[in-house]
Each structure stands twice: as structure tokens, then as C-alpha cells.
Amino acid sequence: MNQAAAPADAIDWARIREDFPVLRREVHGKPLVYLDSANTGQKPAQVIEAVDDFFRHHNANVSRAVHALGTEATDAYEGARRKLAKFLNVRGDELVLCSGTTFAINLVAYSWALPRLQPGDAIVVTRMEHHANIVPWQLVAERTGATIKVAEIDERGDLDLEQLYGLLTPEVKLLAVAHVSNVLGTVNPVRDICRQARKRGIVTVVDGSQAAPHRPLDVAAIGCDFYAITGHKMAGPTGTGALWARREHLDAMPPFLGGGEMIKQVRFEGTVFNDAPHKFEAGTPNIAGFIGLGAACDYLSAIGMDNIEAREQALLEYATGRLDATEGVRIFGRAREKAAVISFLVEGAHAHDLATLLDLEGVAVRSGHHCAHPLMQHFGVPATCRASFAFYNTFEEVDAFIAAIAKVRQLLL
Template sequence: MSASTVPGTPAVDWAAVRRDFPVLEREVHGKPLVYFDSANTGQKPSAVIEATDDFYRRHNANVSRAVHALGTEATEAYEGARGKLAKFLNVRADELVLCSGTTFAINLVAYSWALPRLKPGDVIVLTRMEHHANIVPWQLVAGRTGATIRVAELDARGDLDLDGLYRLLTPEVKLLALTHVSNVLGTVNPVREICREARRRGIATLVDGSQAAPHRPLDIAAIGCDFYAITGHKMSGPTGTGALWARREHLEAMPPFLGGGEMIKEVRFEGTVFNDAPHKFEAGTPNIAGFVGLGAAIDYLSALGMANIEAREQALLAHATEALSGVEGLRIFGAPAEKAAVISFLVEGAHAHDLATLLDLEGMAIRSGHHCAHPLMQHFGVAATCRASLAFYNTHDEVDAFVAAIEKVRKLLA
């Protein structure tokens, strides 16, 4: 049992939870695997692996295109996953577009909502801490429409400079796109407050929830944004899954992003009648087995309780931050007021890639590089950092082993 459980809720046996993840039992380079790269992708519990396998073994068929038993089962499972995800996010299922992940979701908004609306003189506001997936689509749209981009900066701690952000929100701004949680600094942005301020000014908001959905309770209805994007594989679900939530009025007004099967009601050479949202944005055969697996992941996370998951990860973060702070020459990037279990760091005299490579030989799986956040690296004046991102299936003992490995590698590189 662990104290990192929300008071008043049943204690969670985190050791038993860890045993649900088969990959965590393996060794790499003859050492026990310590997987600290969950901001990149979350590991999958047996329930998700088995649900995906069971679909292919017993129910495989296409969705919405057959009246036979397998087709009905596949459709029910696929739409069932939509319903589970809607409940998880506290939104309506008919406002949830299932797609391959956050990158697709943001591009859908960029090309279906923004491209037809923006014009020269309009402005898109982004933040310094955005992932490339929430930068590049807006640059492409700005280049085609004549719109411009403004950037909200950070303070010394790695929090958004809110006063500076609000000063950027002038009448020319049509969209504010920002991350809920930084994949580099772990900064948790006050998205509810920010969206409220944008809404008062008539500005639409898109929130990248990739790093929030796996780690904390979510209530999109309470956030008050116009669009919210998530990625399933970071939520212990299969790769190639995710969703865009959008206000119903936006979905009804937006033209389809892709054309083909499934997103139509009737096709004639004289013209096509499109399906209702969200289906008009889901052209072609979807990743059915993947969404069955995502539904199982949502069941798994919900059974643990997202508040319990957040508490567990905060306990691990506190332990790791304190332990790493004692390593000579180690610099942690960012100390925001509210932080998820992500620690970006460098060790004096060691290149990030060299450090990560040597740590891998000790069984430690961490990320090194720019983390798809070049503008943030430029802000700190570095080319790359190492990143340790923790999840509820990690342990305090792993944190201690990680710090010991850094001490060992630091001496090798000295």
C-alpha cells in the first residue's frame, strides 16, 4: 500500500498495479528496466493488450458497414470507446471526434476551422512552451491566410507570464492555442482562468491535453475551451488513437477535413451530403482495435481513480526532485508553481545524448533531445536536455536507482 492515495478513498496497492504492466518486468543490458519516459508514451497494462488481442481474435470487422454479428460487435465496441472517453473527459459523445492523436486533432482545427476563417491582420497566440504539434500547423495556416503569430513568454520559474499573455489578447486575436501541461517543464497552466479571459474577449481557445489526460482528473466542460485535444497512447492506450473535443456549434460549422467513406450520407457525382458531426470528420476505416484498447485503458485508469494517480505521481515527483537536487552539477529546468511529474535536467560537462546513452546501459529509459520544443530550448539557451517523466506505475526504489545511476555516469564523464 502507499500513502500516495487521496485521503478518504480506498488505498491502492501500487505494487500490484505495477505487476499489471508486462514490459516493466524485463531487463535491458542485463539491468532491470527503469522506464522514465512516460511523457513520450505510456506503458500498457495487460487489460489493454488483452482487449486489443481479443478484438482481432473474436470480433474483427469494419464498423458501421455490415449488419452481420461481427460488424455489429465491432461498431458497438468502437462507439462504446467513444462513450467511455466522453465520460472520462466530462463531454458529450457527439462532440468527440476520434482520430489518431493530438497532432491530427490540432491539424483538423487548423485546416477545418482556422483556414476558412482567418485573413490578413488576424492573429494566433501561442506560448513559448508549446510542442511542435501546436506550433507548425498554425505557421502553415498563417502562411496561407496572411495571419500572424504572437508568442506568450515564460517567467523565470517556467510559468506562463499571465499578465504578458493577457496583454497579447487584443481584438485582432482570433485563436489562443496552448498546452495544458508542458511536456518539458511539467508546468500546469491555469487553463480554466486563461480560457475565461480569452472568452471574455471573444477569442477561441484550443488546449493541447496530451500531457494532462494521463495524469490528472479532467473536466473539459469546466475548463471552458473551444477545442481540447488528447492522445491515447500517452494514456496507456494503443498508439494511433486520440480525440478532438469541440463545441457542437464549431463541429456543425466546420467543413470536413478528409473525404471518403464513412463521413458521408449520400454521394452523387452532382454533389455529396456529409454525415453529421463527429462522423463527418472520421473518413475511412478507423483504428478499431486501437480504440477498443483505449476503452480498456480508460476503464483501467478510472478504476484506479485519476485523483489517486495524480497523488501517486506527485509523491514520486517530490522524491525525485529532492534526490536529484543533491547531485553535484545537475541543473533542473523550471520550478513552476504547479508541476506534473516531468523533470528536465542537464549535468555539467555532459551532453544530454551522452548522458542518456550511458544511463540506458544502466537500464534507465529517459528522453534526451529538444523534446519537440525547439523554441523552449532556445529560451533556456541549450540545444537539448534530458527528461525523466514518471507515471503511477513507477516506484520510489526506481527513483533511488536512477539517482545512483546518474552519480555513477557523472563520474565516468567527469
């Protein structure tokens, strides 16, 4: 049902929640309260059925066969590329389909950065980056002699923009920044950041993993050079994602992997590569997964990303208020603009123990360093718990979450 035209408070969110089969189950005899959508989003029946339909009725490889099934598979796969391009407001021929943000960033690291960087050059990353937007740049820096600079955050969890812009000196060739922090929920002003970088001739890579599922996106308007997303966080299957890149970069970059589909002609004397984006898509792709991701784009768009963002902001505000009123809870990150992610600790409990006890109450939260060791070091803790909300969550689930924390605190006293 298309409710995109309706305001968020007029949408039947309970009806939408019914689209998610897993949310009906119990764990440890308690109704499941799934608060780990920053880790992976749950899948609506429409996505599950799209994948099932492909395997039942259309299963074939893409771009390799002229028979009916092969044509159907190719049309559906390329149709998913078009749907994702529309969702991001980019050109389909600038969108490389891949396994997710980690692959996408490594593609930029090895195909764009490695051939270009040299001793004396620098890469800027931020304190709040996921390891997937740190480690590839470290590996490239080690091989090229480039250095890494770190943009810091303030006490609220916002980027220190003055310090960041001060780092953008002539030796900096690349800036890597998260659109939304997976730990703090901080929404970075990526449009302004990319504008400042472009003025200085610095190439920008934006990690959009935590933005694409939760807010309207206009990647073209952001003004970055590269934008990476992960499909399984936005109601799609695992093993799906994409890298958007400016056409001039894609044309100039050598292939990252070699094999089938990324070629026009192979001879022992040399190979002629396919045009972008296909020259970066070697081998048989996750066809069913991308068809599912296309269905996820349809599903999210039908609800309306403005509505999804408003719903999740209401849940965030309510949950933050309830946690602030709970004794012994420490929240990490209170950025001025924040997505529906709350990292927290409860006095007297290690994050892993806390998550285990909450799980016994049916509440699923993430515990650990969240692939963000440098951020944990900044706050002086080894780990936190993280409750991350999606539009299919309810205010009653927030109440159950708070009640579970209260029960854990009683056990600790």
C-alpha cells in the same frame, strides 16, 4: 480490481505495477527503469488483452456491415467513444476520434482556422508549446496572412499571464495553449486563460496530451472551444486520440478529409456529409486501438485519477529532492504547479550522451529538444534529458535513477 474509493496511500501500487508486462524485463542486463511516460505510456495487460480479444473474436469493419461481427465491432468502437467522453466529462457526439493530438490540432487548423482567418488576424501560442501546437498555426498563418504572437514564460517556467493577457487584443482570433508542458511539467491555469479569452471573443485550443494521463479532467468546466488528447500517453494503443469541440464549431466546420463513413450520400453533382463527429472520421478507423483506449479509460478510472495524480506528485517531490542533492545537475522548470516531469542536464555531459549512458544502467529517459525548439532556445541549450514518471513507477526506481546519474558523473570526472 477497483480501488478508486481508496486514498492514494492505501492503494497497493506494487500490485498495480504487476499489470504492466514490459516493466518486468531487463535491458543491458539491468532491471528496466522506465522514465519516459511523457513520450508514451506503458500498457497494462487489460488493454493488451482487449486488443487481442477484438482481433481473435470480433474483427470486422465498423458501420458497414449488418452481420454479427460488424455489429459487435461497431458497438465496441462506439462504446469506446462513450467511455472516453465520460473520462473527459464531455458529450460523445462532440468527440471526434482520430490518431492523436497532432491530427486533432491540424483538424482545427485546416477546418476551423483556414476558412476564417485573414490578413490582419493573429494567433497566440505560448513559448512552451509542443511543435504540434505551433507548426499547424504557422502553416495556416502563411496561407491566410495572419500573424503569430508568442506568450512568454518566467524564470520558473510559469506562463507570464500579465503578458499573455496583454497579447489578447482585438485582432487575435485564436489562442493555442498546452494544459501541461511536456518539457517543464508546468500545469497552466487553462480554466482562467480560457475565461479571459472567451471574454474577448477569442477561440481557444488546449493541448491536453500531458494532462489526460495524469490528472482528473473536466473538459466541460475548462471552458475551451477545442481540447485535444493522445491515447498512447494514457495507457492506450498508439494511433488513437480525440478532439473535443463545441457542437456549434463542429456543425460549422467543413470536413477535413473525404472518403467513406463521413458521408450520407455521394452523387457526382455533390455530396451530403454525415453529421458530426462522423463527418470528420473518414475511412476505416483504428478500431482495435480505440477498443484498447476504452479499456485504458476503464483501467485509469478504476484506480482513480485523483489517486494517480497524488502518486505521481509524491514521486516528483522525491525525485526532485534527490536531484537537487546531486552535484552537477541542473533542472529546467520549477513551476508553482507541476506535473511529474523533470527536464535536466548533468554538468559536462551532452543530453544524448547522458541518455545513452543511463540506458546502459537500465534507465530509460528521453533526450533531445522534445519537439519544443523554441523552449530550448529560451534556455540557451540544444537539448535536455527528461525523466517523466507515471503511477507505475516506484521510489526504488528513483533511487536507481539517481545512482545511475552518480555513476555517469564518475565516468565524466
